[in-house]
Amino acid sequence: MIELVFAQLQRRDRSGGDCVADNGICPDWIADNFDRYLDPFWQHVYLTLVSVAIGFAIAFALALLAHRRRWLAPPITQVTGILYTLPSVAVFFLLLPLTGRGNTTAIIALVAYSLLILFRNFMAGFDNVPDESKDAGRGMGLSYRQLLWQVELPLALPEIMAGLRIAVTTTVGLTALVFLAGAGGLGEALFADINFRSNVLVAGGLAVLLAVVLDLLILALQWALTPWMRARA
Amino acid sequence: MSTTLAFLGDFGDAFDYIFHSRESQAGGARVGGSELLPLLWTHLKVTGAAMGIAIAIALPIGLALGHTGRGAFATISVSNVGRAVPSIALIAFFVAFFPRTPEFWNVTVALALLAIPPILTNAFVGVRQVSRDAVDAARGMGMSGTQIVRSVELPLALPLIFGGIKTSTVNVIATATIAPLVGVLTLGDPIISGTVHGRAGQIGASIVVALLAVLAELALSAVQRAVTPTGVKLEKGASARASRLGTLKRRIQTVP
Numbered sequence: 001m002i003e004l005v006f007a008q009l010q011r012r013d014r015s016g017g018d019c020v021a022d023n024g025i026c027p028d029w030i031a032d033n034f035d036r037y038l039d040p041f042w043q044h045v046y047l048t049l050v051s052v053a054i055g056f057a058i059a060f061a062l063a064l065l066a067h068r069r070r071w072l073a074p075p076i077t078q079v080t081g082i083l084y085t086l087p088s089v090a091v092f093f094l095l096l097p098l099t100g101r102g103n104t105t106a107i108i109a110l111v112a113y114s115l116l117i118l119f120r121n122f123m124a125g126f127d128n129v130p131d132e133s134k135d136a137g138r139g140m141g142l143s144y145r146q147l148l149w150q151v152e153l154p155l156a157l158p159e160i161m162a163g164l165r166i167a168v169t170t171t172v173g174l175t176a177l178v179f180l181a182g183a184g185g186l187g188e189a190l191f192a193d194i195n196f197r198s199n200v201l202v203a204g205g206l207a208v209l210l211a212v213v214l215d216l217l218i219l220a221l222q223w224a225l226t227p228w229m230r231a232r233a
Numbered sequence: 234m235s236t237t238l239a240f241l242g243d244f245g246d247a248f249d250y251i252f253h254s255r256e257s258q259a260g261g262a263r264v265g266g267s268e269l270l271p272l273l274w275t276h277l278k279v280t281g282a283a284m285g286i287a288i289a290i291a292l293p294i295g296l297a298l299g300h301t302g303r304g305a306f307a308t309i310s311v312s313n314v315g316r317a318v319p320s321i322a323l324i325a326f327f328v329a330f331f332p333r334t335p336e337f338w339n340v341t342v343a344l345a346l347l348a349i350p351p352i353l354t355n356a357f358v359g360v361r362q363v364s365r366d367a368v369d370a371a372r373g374m375g376m377s378g379t380q381i382v383r384s385v386e387l388p389l390a391l392p393l394i395f396g397g398i399k400t401s402t403v404n405v406i407a408t409a410t411i412a413p414l415v416g417v418l419t420l421g422d423p424i425i426s427g428t429v430h431g432r433a434g435q436i437g438a439s440i441v442v443a444l445l446a447v448l449a450e451l452a453l454s455a456v457q458r459a460v461t462p463t464g465v466k467l468e469k470g471a472s473a474r475a476s477r478l479g480t481l482k483r484r485i486q487t488v489p
Binding site: 023082086088089092093094097166169170173174176177187190191194196197199208212215 | 243244313322323325326328330403406410411414415421425432435436438447450
């Protein structure tokens with residue numbers, strides 16, 4: 001039944017010795033076939049980065065809005081909370097009549113999922129800015145806009161970056177499912193031969209590696225953006 | 234205009250699929266309507282079994298680590314690594330490496346592993362954020378360590394503990410949707426076997442799964458409110474406690 005549906009997902013053509021026939025972990029096969037994983041890997045990177053970037057931009061806009069008009073924060077949290085609760089696989093197919101199959105559907109679902117995480121961390125960041133810092137800024141004659149960009153946002157960076165790290169790692173994991181929406185990625189490579197241990201290790205391992213590398217990159221970015229935190233430590 | 238009607242038609246057909254069974258697209262078997270009930274049952278069974286295992290493992294460990302204050306680094310690492318592993322990779326890992334184990338249990342164990350980090354982290358943070366004054370008072374009254382956990386730390390940590398259980402349950406319900414990829418027929422079956430159930434089946438089952446997740450979220454939120462001890466207002470006190478927890482709170486995402 002499953003084979004029928006995913007007839008379009010070609011079972012990987014496998015040739016090799018006993019190890020491959022036994023579904024084992026075969027270093028030779030991995031070395032010979034590693035290039036098969038490059039396209040799915042880059043598609044995975046592309047979908048993750050585009051989704052998180054769009055999600056970050058929308059969450060930032062929503063956070064600025066909720067920062068200016070506090071009463072908007074609870075309804076925004078509730079709406080993004082519902083989007084967060086909806087299972088991504090269900091969202092792929094609920095979007096089917098509207099956007100069909102492919103990258104657009106995948107990106108909409110991934111963005112919807114990341115909004116709550118990013119928005120909540122933006123708000124947590126704003127809440128953690130000490131009142132003394134804001135008073136000092138106002139005392140120096142900063143306007144609302146200057147206070148926001150020169151005092152509040154920099155001091156909120158640790159929470160914002162923490163949210164970004166969570167959003168990126170979860171999005172890498174969810175992107176492994178977008179092949180169900182016809183958008184490829186490492187999940188497609190993984191599922192194409194789910195009983196073959198070498199395949200599962202390489203495709204799954206690349207996804208985990210991607211999550212770890214992106215996480216470390218954001219950590220490095222945070223380190224570069226918050227020199228005053230280093231001085232204190 | 235015609236596109237609007239077309240997608241209304243898709244959703245209309247999907248609702249018809251949910252409420253009335255029909256012949257499958259491949260002919261023969263009936264699908265949809267009451268035929269969804271066995272799929273729903275398997276979905277709930279997998280979710281229940283995975284959550285049972287996850288709670289049995291993560292809750293005692295989280296409470297113990299929170300009580301002693303040790304293992305903050307390990308707890309954070311578990312939750313970070315847990316987020317990075319894609320659910321499909323974990324399920325595939327168990328299917329590929331334990332081909333003899335029944336698929337139901339491979340999926341259940343994979344889902345249980347996915348459910349552990351939020352429960353563990355929230356139990357740990359829940360116990361750590363209990364006021365040290367309350368714990369010292371209990372100790373001064375001559376309570377033993379076990380008594381402190383049972384009568385002071387556990388009740389005060391319950392809101393966060395249920396927050397973790399809620400997060401994991403919703404996540405497991407969502408992830409159980411892909412179980413049919415390895416032969417466990419949950420509500421994801423109509424979604425994944427599109428040639429059998431058709432577009433109406435795919436969209437219909439998506440609606441049912443989405444409703445199930447939202448219902449679980451609402452029901453467990455109600456439980457979470459009900460178990461919050463009188464006098465403890467989690468939302469109000471959270472920011473005050475956050476400053477005391479410092480960097481720990483900063484790096485651990487609790488109830489999303």
